[in-house]
Amino acid sequence: MSTILIIDDDPQFNLVLKSAMEMDGHEVETASNGREAKALYQNKKYDVIITDIIMPDIDGFEVILDLRRMGMSDRTIAVSGGGRTSANDYLDAAQHFDVAATYHKPVDLQALRATVEEIINKNK
């Protein structure tokens, strides 16, 4: 059984992803911002980490960079709904930081689940 960390400031979005991942039989933990997430992933190794980019306090980029330092870029997925600029800008930047995949909001849930399975299989 794999463990997945979901980081988003929107509790509903967290809930959707969590429900979906649990239905696929994974163990899911959530964090509402970068600070909370940091406390989690520094103490525990997650198989997949899904993070939003625009968040108050510590944003998604810091999380991504932190994970890259920890050698976990290949199991990180960035999600963004865009903000003041298009979501592409954020996601391009995220891709530049070697994340495994990027998704626009609203997220194609099936594709995301497939990517999660792929990452889990790759790292087995």
Add this chain to the structure above:
Amino acid sequence: MDEVLFPYSPTTLVLSFIGLLASILYPFMLGQKIKIKQLPKPLKYFVWIMISWNGFAVIGTLFFSEPIYSVPRQIIFGLQALSWIQIGYIISRINEINLKTRRHRFATLYNFLGICAVIATTLVFCITPEKITSISILDSDVFNDHAVFITHSILFFVFVFPYFLTTIYALFRNCMQTSDKDLIQIGLYMLAIFIFFVVLSTFFDFILPFTAYFNPKVSNFQFLQWFQYSCVFVAILSGQYFTSISFKNKNSFWFLNTLIDHIGDCVLYFEKKGNIISANAATHLLFQMNEEEIRSLKIQDFLPGINFSEEGHFNNLKIKIKDELHTFNVSIFHIRQTMTAYLNALVLSDQTHSLFFQQRVKAMNKQIAGYKQEFLRYQNRLNISEKKIKETENVNATLINALPFQFWSKNENGVYLTQNQKDIAIRGNLSKNTDDPKTISEYETNAREDGNGNTHISYENSNHESITEDQANLDIKNGKQVFIYQNHFIPIISAIPPYKIIGLKIDITEERRLERERNLLREQKSIHSRLEELGTICGTFAHDYNNILGSQIGFCELASEILNKLNNETDLQKIQNFSAKASSFVIEATKAAKRGKESLNTLLDTVRGTAAKKMESISFAPYLVIEDVIKKLVLTLPSNIQISSEHMDKSVRINAQVHSLDRIISNLASNAIYSMKETGGTLTFKIEKETLLQQIVSPYAPPIPPDTYVKISIADTGTGMDSGTLERIFSPFFTTKSPGEGLGLGLSSALRLLKEGNAYFTVQTTVGSGTIFNLYWKLYKEKNDQSEEA
């Protein structure tokens, strides 16, 4: 008795005749020479004697040449004797004149005796000649043969010869005493000639007859023939001598006396004892006395204490004359005239006037020197002033011409005095001209008559014709050329109006154009920023909405997935679990949809600006509202934050919506508190009246026009804002707050409320030290308060 008295001899006759002629002509020759009409008396006398002597000699020779006694012959001879008996006296007289010696009365008397003796002798010879011929001396009949000759010889030697001797002596003495070289020479010549004639004549007339020709009967001897001719020469020589001496005297004495009479100094001649002999004209003038009065004076009388018997010189002697004190330089001279005679002279040169004038001249010279110096100084100063004035004029002219606008000045009567090049280029040279009274603006008249400097804007069309502002605005809108000028009329205030005025016409067309352009740009920028704002609003909204949609879609997908699984499931327990889960997903999706609706409503409220319904404005004192806000804030205020509200002017009032102000203040205050929540600090409220003279332009807020405002300041000592944040603080949805702390609509709605209330704001912020919001509300003026406010 038959002596030859007038021998018959042609030589004698001719010689006597020549002597007669010479005697007659001589006075004329002499008169011609010395230019005088009358000869001196003795000389005239001498001439007459010579004429008679020679005349009787001629008569005797012509008529009585026989050696026979006759009474007429004796009378003629006697008359002739009367002539020669006086010859010595006359010669001595002439000598006296020439030598200026004193005349002796004895000489005249002696001469008279001589004449008497001759007359007596002649009478005796005429009446009783025997008495004389019979006289015998020492038994010798000397008178027998030569009675006339001897008798008259005795008379000659007794009465004439002594004069000759005295004359010779006088001449000799004169030569010895005179210091004048010329006079000595002339005197010596005269002496020599005289002695020569006397000796020669005596020899031929007496010695020779007595020795060689002692027989006068036979010889053609004439008595005193040589003396007769010699005397002619002597007479002539005497005349010459006289003229020479008189010329000489006239030259020196005349010149000296004339000079002395003309000089300004006093010259007095005086005797040894001090009696004044004569004085010159200057003396008469000084003493105001005539010659007689002066002669009655003595030197001692006015020069007491001066030893005038010795020569000397005294400087600055004070002498009182007629109650007037004079200062004299006194000189005393003793001039030797002859061996024994002195002429004493006193020279007084009056120093009073000369001193006075000298002083005057000195003083004048000093004054002149002073004036000259003064003059030079003034000239110098004048030159410097001129130079300065020229420099100033030059600077002024250069400045006036360099001014980037039209400049002119008019005198009190409205005549153009100066124009700069720009003005001349546009309006032409108007120097010394006046404007048509109709075209003179009220502004100019105002400045000239009342001394009120003023400024106004004028508009001109492309032909430089004056147009109204409305017309100008219309033309600008239509793209026509319009010139805009700022006109200054500046009076040069002096004693009384009218005044000179300076006019400035500044072309502000370009400035206005740039201002318009700037405004346009600002507007565009504002539009652009509003669009950007809108973009941000939409972006934020989209971000939120994407989340919401994502949740909705996700939950719906999960729900349908579970429902699909439900169809294949037969286990009741599992079916119940699945359906519960699906229904919870549907509930979540509905929640998200509701959230979307709320978010959309807020967005629409912001965009439509209908978040606050319009309410009526009322006038109130803003401090009341702030105090309310403070009360609310205190309830939730963190302990590290203080509120200061000491500087609030409670007298000022504004006209606004109370709830708007409440919301604005609450918003700004809660933002301020938020910025200080970690560091702590002070929140300060201030209310004061402020009059703006210039519009305030700040980069993040609309410009504030000049007016009187109530300024409400909300200052914090928090984190401050960077320029990027500052630009967006009033955008709706913009927030730095974490979820749940704020929606990001506070400041933007505050701004909107400000706009609605016709209020303005400025914001000053420094990262790390705090932010100050200044709100400007128009000061509310009550009608009865207007005078106070003004």
